[in-house]
Amino acid sequence: MSTAQRIAFLKGHGTENDFVIVPDPDGRLDLPAAAVARICDRRAGVGGDGLLRVVRSAAHPEARASADEAEWFMDYRNGDGSIAEMCGNGVRVFARYLLYAGLAEAGDIAIATRAGVRRVRLDRSGDVTVSMGRAELPEESVVVTLDGRSWPARNVNMGNPHAVAFVEDLAHAGELRGVPPYSPTAVYPDGVNIEFVVDRGPRHVAMRVHERGSGETRSCGTGACAVAVATARRDGADPARTGTPVTYTVDVLGGSLSITELPDGTVEMTGPAVIVAEGDFDPDWLAAALA
């Protein structure tokens, strides 16, 4: 057994969008993209759709300015190691971890992300609610193509980019092995998360998602918010105009999320967040992954 210092990790998920959580309060760990991809590898690593590094805002250059408002920064990485601005399921799991580790109290927790500070409400058990900020709906949109069929997709930004396509049948989405082609690609210079959506009933939809940097996942929180807002506009609902909140249930492969758009334009997401396991990286394995 190596005598090198052991680094802890945990595993968690939110509606089966799963994450490796790496506590690094003082921001000492340098995690290059290749190391993150190795850790998230489902065969050769711990396995996960993404990685959540838990860093004190004061110890991270991208979050230092938010340190007075939010003690902790969610350094989110996709499964391929790329950096994303925001992760909706991730921020619920991140908050659950803070409580689990005794780093925060139940109630309201502010968490710094690359998309800004997000406020999270949670108790010792039960669902977690996050104020996800406002959805932006840029005019430029794309056409998404899959298995020889094409659909227009609504452009929604939840801090990260989404293209929401309403389809007749989720089976049309096949296995979503690669990035579904979209055009014009210039609309999303940094890539995009693509949601395929069907109606399930009044204010109730189901989606599948191909995530930028992770492939098809069983859930995407920011994607579910984007879907709820795009569906509301399609249905002629706009809380900012009517003053009435609108709630959609969004089914994902890994469960269900409740998304409410409020009259002030902000979006609230409620769903589960689970810590599954904790352990240590083998120091030699980690050293090789970091090399």
Ligand SMILES: N[C@@H](CCC[C@H](N)C(=O)O)C(=O)O
């Ligand atoms: N699964 C996440 C989104 C993670 C980031 C995304 N893949 C991106 O690159 O923007 C969620 O729950 O929101």
